[in-house]
Amino acid sequence: MIHRLRGAWNAGRLSKARTEAFSDGVFSIAATLLVLDIRFPKLPESAGTAGLAAGLLSVLPNALAYVLSFAVVCIYWVNHHQLLMLVERVTRGLLWLNGLFLMLLAFIAFPTALIGEHPFQPLAASVYGIVMALIGLAYHLLHSYILRTPGVIPEAAAERLRSGARLPEFSGALLYGGSAAIAWASPVAAIVLYFAIAIAFIFPHALGFAKAEGAE
Amino acid sequence: MIHRLRGAWNAGRLSKARTEAFSDGVFSIAATLLVLDIRFPKLPESAGTAGLAAGLLSVLPNALAYVLSFAVVCIYWVNHHQLLMLVERVTRGLLWLNGLFLMLLAFIAFPTALIGEHPFQPLAASVYGIVMALIGLAYHLLHSYILRTPGVIPEAAAERLRSGARLPEFSGALLYGGSAAIAWASPVAAIVLYFAIAIAFIFPHALGFAKAEGAE
Amino acid sequence: MIHRLRGAWNAGRLSKARTEAFSDGVFSIAATLLVLDIRFPKLPESAGTAGLAAGLLSVLPNALAYVLSFAVVCIYWVNHHQLLMLVERVTRGLLWLNGLFLMLLAFIAFPTALIGEHPFQPLAASVYGIVMALIGLAYHLLHSYILRTPGVIPEAAAERLRSGARLPEFSGALLYGGSAAIAWASPVAAIVLYFAIAIAFIFPHALGFAKAEGAE
Amino acid sequence: MIHRLRGAWNAGRLSKARTEAFSDGVFSIAATLLVLDIRFPKLPESAGTAGLAAGLLSVLPNALAYVLSFAVVCIYWVNHHQLLMLVERVTRGLLWLNGLFLMLLAFIAFPTALIGEHPFQPLAASVYGIVMALIGLAYHLLHSYILRTPGVIPEAAAERLRSGARLPEFSGALLYGGSAAIAWASPVAAIVLYFAIAIAFIFPHALGFAKAEGAE
Numbered sequence: 086m087i088h089r090l091r092g093a094w095n096a097g098r099l100s101k102a103r104t105e106a107f108s109d110g111v112f113s114i115a116a117t118l119l120v121l122d123i124r125f126p127k128l129p130e131s132a133g134t135a136g137l138a139a140g141l142l143s144v145l146p147n148a149l150a151y152v153l154s155f156a157v158v159c160i161y162w163v164n165h166h167q168l169l170m171l172v173e174r175v176t177r178g179l180l181w182l183n184g185l186f187l188m189l190l191a192f193i194a195f196p197t198a199l200i201g202e203h204p205f206q207p208l209a210a211s212v213y214g215i216v217m218a219l220i221g222l223a224y225h226l227l228h229s230y231i232l233r234t235p236g237v238i239p240e241a242a243a244e245r246l247r248s249g250a251r252l253p254e255f256s257g258a259l260l261y262g263g264s265a266a267i268a269w270a271s272p273v274a275a276i277v278l279y280f281a282i283a284i285a286f287i288f289p290h291a292l293g294f295a296k297a298e299g300a301e
Numbered sequence: 302m303i304h305r306l307r308g309a310w311n312a313g314r315l316s317k318a319r320t321e322a323f324s325d326g327v328f329s330i331a332a333t334l335l336v337l338d339i340r341f342p343k344l345p346e347s348a349g350t351a352g353l354a355a356g357l358l359s360v361l362p363n364a365l366a367y368v369l370s371f372a373v374v375c376i377y378w379v380n381h382h383q384l385l386m387l388v389e390r391v392t393r394g395l396l397w398l399n400g401l402f403l404m405l406l407a408f409i410a411f412p413t414a415l416i417g418e419h420p421f422q423p424l425a426a427s428v429y430g431i432v433m434a435l436i437g438l439a440y441h442l443l444h445s446y447i448l449r450t451p452g453v454i455p456e457a458a459a460e461r462l463r464s465g466a467r468l469p470e471f472s473g474a475l476l477y478g479g480s481a482a483i484a485w486a487s488p489v490a491a492i493v494l495y496f497a498i499a500i501a502f503i504f505p506h507a508l509g510f511a512k513a514e515g516a517e
Numbered sequence: 518m519i520h521r522l523r524g525a526w527n528a529g530r531l532s533k534a535r536t537e538a539f540s541d542g543v544f545s546i547a548a549t550l551l552v553l554d555i556r557f558p559k560l561p562e563s564a565g566t567a568g569l570a571a572g573l574l575s576v577l578p579n580a581l582a583y584v585l586s587f588a589v590v591c592i593y594w595v596n597h598h599q600l601l602m603l604v605e606r607v608t609r610g611l612l613w614l615n616g617l618f619l620m621l622l623a624f625i626a627f628p629t630a631l632i633g634e635h636p637f638q639p640l641a642a643s644v645y646g647i648v649m650a651l652i653g654l655a656y657h658l659l660h661s662y663i664l665r666t667p668g669v670i671p672e673a674a675a676e677r678l679r680s681g682a683r684l685p686e687f688s689g690a691l692l693y694g695g696s697a698a699i700a701w702a703s704p705v706a707a708i709v710l711y712f713a714i715a716i717a718f719i720f721p722h723a724l725g726f727a728k729a730e731g732a733e
Numbered sequence: 734m735i736h737r738l739r740g741a742w743n744a745g746r747l748s749k750a751r752t753e754a755f756s757d758g759v760f761s762i763a764a765t766l767l768v769l770d771i772r773f774p775k776l777p778e779s780a781g782t783a784g785l786a787a788g789l790l791s792v793l794p795n796a797l798a799y800v801l802s803f804a805v806v807c808i809y810w811v812n813h814h815q816l817l818m819l820v821e822r823v824t825r826g827l828l829w830l831n832g833l834f835l836m837l838l839a840f841i842a843f844p845t846a847l848i849g850e851h852p853f854q855p856l857a858a859s860v861y862g863i864v865m866a867l868i869g870l871a872y873h874l875l876h877s878y879i880l881r882t883p884g885v886i887p888e889a890a891a892e893r894l895r896s897g898a899r900l901p902e903f904s905g906a907l908l909y910g911g912s913a914a915i916a917w918a919s920p921v922a923a924i925v926l927y928f929a930i931a932i933a934f935i936f937p938h939a940l941g942f943a944k945a946e947g948a949e
Contacts, residue, residue, distance in 0.1 A: 112758070114762055121337070151840070188332075195341070323544060326549075539810055542758055547765055623803070630773060640782045
């Protein structure tokens, strides 16, 4: 029974082009929608330059949260794109793990608005880190499935991926989880860590997370 | 006259690539927009961790509704994708039945917000089921049109599709309609059923809705 | 000078694939965003089934406006798609007339919300018709440019397009303009006409707007 | 060390198709979302034609801001599209500079809403110009990187791009920066200049910004 199910799960020869199109759609919308949470406060008609300047200052945390989360979406897009480039066969399992990952990624607007509105609240900063850790775990599941399921990517490519990373592949989830705990001591420290993690993933070679040579 | 109209309806050799692109666009936006309905309540600046935690709890039904409807959109995307992969010729009729289906699917944000806001209301849970049944019916119309119109898919593929399903193809619509009726006895039971239906469609082989072997 | 400008305007051999991708993106987002204007009224926690039912009735005009405008976007998508399929060369002029058309089309959410909120207001129904007429005019400009600029589509295809329509191509704009005037006598009559125009464009062969035979 | 990093940054042979798909997604959503900021004021049920007309007048600045920013997005889309058409190899550096550019471009909804709400406020008009200048700078960085990194575009194409422009490539950023300063003397003059800059970029050949001949 379990064997038959696993067969159905790993069967199928579906369209990689449409999987990428749907994923690219979700990535680009998830990133672009973030701007809707930078809502300028409703000012009276008579608000002068000082009032407007105060309004702009009040949305600065939202703008910083936008930059952070837009970068996170781009990071996942780059990684997802490099991973799927190697895929030779799209199975039902891949589609559904991809769907789970995209469901969590598209949720990013919610914790982004939360830290934008309540930047100094431990709970808000902690929820952001927990959602990031969940996204990281879902990506890890997708990544592992692709690496371990026979016939999904060529064995040589799987080998290259395994040897290309210096840190275990789920370290992102661990880093975010740790920062979410730190948020209870200092929300600002946690948010600074979230920025640092993003920068580390943009420049993985600089920080020794990945080997610098090769076609990555 | 009717004959001439049917001729025009089934004529045309339109672009499958753009039909898929437009559909993928609607699918990915319909799924991603759902996050906009998880609106954190506006809290006073002085709201402490307890206030924030209460706020998070209050949006939990919205978050669950998001998970449910995102899964529904993914399920239709997977099925739509497998169906269109077989299509050889895009007729006007296919375009318009596809348009009707997408119009109802894109509407999903409305009943999702409704059950998120009013999870214990029979009418809300019932409206969700009715909209799901309508989406199911529209998909059924598209599916039947594709299977029955000569020249749209190869006969062998149509045969395989017909024999691959163990349940009649419109059973989704029936299941949702039945759950919508149950909502009047217990809204929570109906919502649990909606989750169960989604899980059944994600693992159709496990539940005997589809045969496990074959390229599906 | 004018000659040199016309040369620059009609020059270029740009990518048709990305023009279609950008257009399909705008089409699918313009259609899907319409659902955001069906906003259920904020009800008190204690609102019973009767309160919810009244709330649902109050958004019925918005839902009907959604159906109408989603259909309009689909109609333009089908026509745009058939027109661009014939294009062999994407010039700067085509890109900018396409951009003008998409700018007006993406604006559709505004008059849709207007008639959804104020269905019995002459000005609202009239604004809807005027925006539709403007979209129709912009599409007419794009269509004429493509038909008349040498080298954009093959001469045979241009000839087929010219002879395929029984009504002048800008009749859509005229019909919407006329209905916008009728709105001042009866807003409901104008909205009924908008639905009738949409149906006429979905079944052009049935109504003698286009010849039934041929590859359309 | 720096050398190794630069190697990693300029390495990679990633998919141009998905880079274009993600970019086209952000471009089309950034443009289409702008319509959400044209929010008709909530009128009482009893508001007559005069009330509705006053409401429409009050959103006229928002509608003009929509036209301006939609045109800006289209201009960048046309340029981005022409630039990426020439790219032969997508490096990590290109992806991240593209991501930075898209992050700033997708932000356009915020200053657009600002000038739509406060058209006569120096600070609002100035912020619009500053954001436009930042988008221009980010595009300039992407453009320079593509022109200067060996192997990204063929040398002949890079040469043609360099000689095709009559003005330095970052003049857009300078023009916007200058207009942002003028906003402090007259916000309306600055907004008129923003429209003029957009028109100049739509018709670059007419204004001597680019040579009229050639495949551009």
